[in-house]
Amino acid sequence: MTAATVVTFPSGAVTGSGTVVRVEGDVVVLDATPFHPVDHTWPDQPGDAGVLRSSSGSAAVSDTLMAAVSDDGSFAVGADIPVKRGGQGWTWLVGHRLADAAPAWLIPGVVVEADVDAPLRGGLSRGHTACHLASLALDAALADLWRKEIRVDPLGNPDFEGLANQSSRIHADGSVDEYRLGKSLRKAGFDSEGFAASVAERQARINELLAGWVASAAASRIDVEGPTIVDRRTWRCDLPEGEVGFLCGGTHVASLAEFASITVSLDLSDPQLLVMTTTAVPAQ
Template sequence: MALPAIDTVVTFPVGELIASATVVHVAPFGEGLAVIADRTSIHPVDRAWPDQPADPGVLRVDGREVAIRDALVAATDGTELHIGDIPVRPGTDGWTFVVAHVVDGDAEVAEGDEIELEADGEARRALSIGHTACHAAALALNRALAGRWSKAAREDALGSPDFDGIAIATSRIHAMGSVDRYRLNKSLRRAGFDATGLGDELDALAASVDATLAEWVAADARVRVERVGEHLSDRRTWVCELPEGSARIPCGGTHAGSLGELGAVHVAFELGDDAGTPVLTMTTTAQPGAA
């Protein structure tokens, strides 16, 4: 079987749940099969930055419905297919980037099959709300912490010092929310961030972030995903039209159509320790339909 020759066309950035496609390659993967198609509506997880999980969904072929157990970003140089663990960056010359849909090993799917892929709509919406809330909370956190910088720092999309972008260690999106961990290490302090007394001000910090989020949600700031092309490796950007201006953040995930869809959004903070390095954890929760 020939390995895929073109990047997968992805339709999830524009909110589509269903895609008709042609299978271009099937390969063993663990105890299952990795099915690669020329297009997909299924959002895959990228192990290089695994913030948003893969969409649950189904693959339909010849009247049969096959559960998609996972979906992973994969890549090939034409000789070997790397699923999940990819040795090069997206867009590297000579490499093709695709979505590997993982199904059970006994699934009857073959190269050349015409298939339909459908993401679970309820799960997609919950993850999209969680991802949008994550970005909005990060911008609100940057604003709340702006007074703790003693030196000029890289700015975020709204002009605040980009604490989120500089200190982020991990970000995980889940249904209706996210968990973000920030390392308050020596390099952050040398860059000018003062964490003195932060542990005693976590409630006040949460109140400040919540107030900003409430303002943005009340404004029903519009959200869209801009992309330079339709393929998996093409650059995509989250854009939110906030009262302060247009915020733009590179992002490959899925999103709500406006901040109004998030309902009430709240954050909570914990200050912990990782081998001697202070770690700030922000948990963000959205409640659609709540005031």
């Protein structure tokens, strides 16, 4: 029976070796990989690209996805997986989607070197860390707009991010997040009108916080509960206000010193939808 894929990307690895355990069309599964897959249930960070190599040749990987095989042998990839990650009755895998058809030499039992596109990974890691920091700064900047007590974020501020975020898309050195400002948020106690009247001030406060955090050069890491793709992972960062952490399946920088700056822009063109665009500039 196939075992869950062992992953090394949480440590920042971009190279490694693995044994091919399954080839399904243009999707290759290894027993171990440094490649990070896009999550099929919350596809915020894109999957890695790169190359699989052996003495017989090389095969370009265009995307990396979650894959799973059920106890009765059904194999599914990406959005075709019918259950959430970690669901019972399924073994969880990482699928490497090839840019072309699988070459004849790429068969089960072959050992390959797996090389991730490191510049792309670096940009996505910066984008993901910046996205989390921006969400914390957003919560802090909106903290005085709540009329009722609600759950709090890792810094102790009302969790606007957790209640309102409906979409997050990470790209190299940035992200775009959408927040629904509807009736349910107002019922929870959020002053949407007060926010609409002070968007520019809130944006300035977010960027002030982000500038301070970048200047702190705080350490950042991923803690893991186990070695496989299905084991829980938590991003942690030692901000000046204290350590913060989120459950997170993505990749991140090792230090905020990797940024020259992180800034956001807030767009409330639609009074029911806040769009926050986060831009990271890498340190030289």
